[in-house]
Amino acid sequence: MRHQIYVFVIFAFLSRGFQCSASDYTIDPTPYLEHAKLWTENYIYREYKLLISERDLQTLANIAYFSYYRSKITLEAQEASMQALNIFWNNHENIATTRRNPSVIIPHPIDASKQASLACHSIYLSTQHQLIGTIYANLVEASIHGDLLHASLALKGLQALRNDARVVVAQALLDVRALLGTLYYSAQKSTQQLHESVDTQEQGVRSIMGAINFISGYLPHLALQSLVDADNFNNRISSEGWQTFMSIQDISYQTWRMIEQARASFYQAHYQMLYTIMQKLRLPAVYFAIIVNENGVITPANPAPPLPDPNNL
Numbered sequence: 001m002r003h004q005i006y007v008f009v010i011f012a013f014l015s016r017g018f019q020c021s022a023s024d025y026t027i028d029p030t031p032y033l034e035h036a037k038l039w040t041e042n043y044i045y046r047e048y049k050l051l052i053s054e055r056d057l058q059t060l061a062n063i064a065y066f067s068y069y070r071s072k073i074t075l076e077a078q079e080a081s082m083q084a085l086n087i088f089w090n091n092h093e094n095i096a097t098t099r100r101n102p103s104v105i106i107p108h109p110i111d112a113s114k115q116a117s118l119a120c121h122s123i124y125l126s127t128q129h130q131l132i133g134t135i136y137a138n139l140v141e142a143s144i145h146g147d148l149l150h151a152s153l154a155l156k157g158l159q160a161l162r163n164d165a166r167v168v169v170a171q172a173l174l175d176v177r178a179l180l181g182t183l184y185y186s187a188q189k190s191t192q193q194l195h196e197s198v199d200t201q202e203q204g205v206r207s208i209m210g211a212i213n214f215i216s217g218y219l220p221h222l223a224l225q226s227l228v229d230a231d232n233f234n235n236r237i238s239s240e241g242w243q244t245f246m247s248i249q250d251i252s253y254q255t256w257r258m259i260e261q262a263r264a265s266f267y268q269a270h271y272q273m274l275y276t277i278m279q280k281l282r283l284p285a286v287y288f289a290i291i292v293n294e295n296g297v298i299t300p301a302n303p304a305p306p307l308p309d310p311n312n313l
């Protein structure tokens with residue numbers, strides 16, 4: 001019993017303490033620009049001399065860009081999906097709390113146009129997330145196991161870049177764990193006090209979280225008391241279960257948000273450095289083109305979209 005109360009309260013506490021506005025994330029390449037400079041000097045461009053071929057430079061720029069874009073679209077898609085989850089739950093709760101009397105005031109106001117727009121936006125970003133993931137996978141496969149990269153130095157540079165990105169992700173995970181550890185300790189102290197003040201009836205309600213336990217609690221209310229009492233009981237359990245679920249999802253979202261934010265910033269810095277080198281070399285426009293799409297390597301006969309200017313990302 002005590003364990004169940006702890007689980008619910010800790011997740012709710014962590015969610016409130018760790019939550020920040022979903023759209024306030026920033027992708028700032030500045031912290032990784034020095035690393036990008038050293039990396040390019042080792043593998044790409046040193047003393048005004050290109051160390052690899054122009055085609056290899058184009059491929060690495062594509063990899064850096066789509067690595068950045070992969071994380072950026074993950075941030076956007078996750079944010080939209082969390083908003084959509086809340087929309088669908090609010091609509092469900094409106095129905096559940098007014099089904100006995102649909103004329104009473106609903107708990108959540110309905111803005112059909114806004115809700116439809118958010119839902120469609122979430123679906124769109126989900127498909128884009130899958131699309132960018134496919135392009136990224138095709139690009140890495142063609143670079144490592146195909147013939148997009150030719151020079152051994154370019155392959156070493158790519159391996160070093162990906163290894164260093166893993167270090168960035170590992171550091172982000174350590175930062176998350178440190179923060180969660182602090183919040184968990186605070187939540188544990190809070191629940192010790194809260195447990196003493198929770199009355200017997202409240203404990204009984206909170207204990208019914210599993211499907212079997214819910215049925216064993218719901219049916220007696222329906223049989224021995226009234227439909228109204230049973231429905232109120234159902235709505236309360238459903239609401240608390242949803243809050244627990246969303247608290248868990250929010251912590252997961254915030255964790256991946258920090259990881260993808262760091263990863264996007266890392267690759268944006270390296271893409272910016274590679275793009276600047278390409279500009280210094282005054283390469284023809286063909287070298288500023290995207291070379292892979294969701295179907296694989298783009299053939300020379302097909303028009304390829306240009307890589308975006310890193311200053312406009």
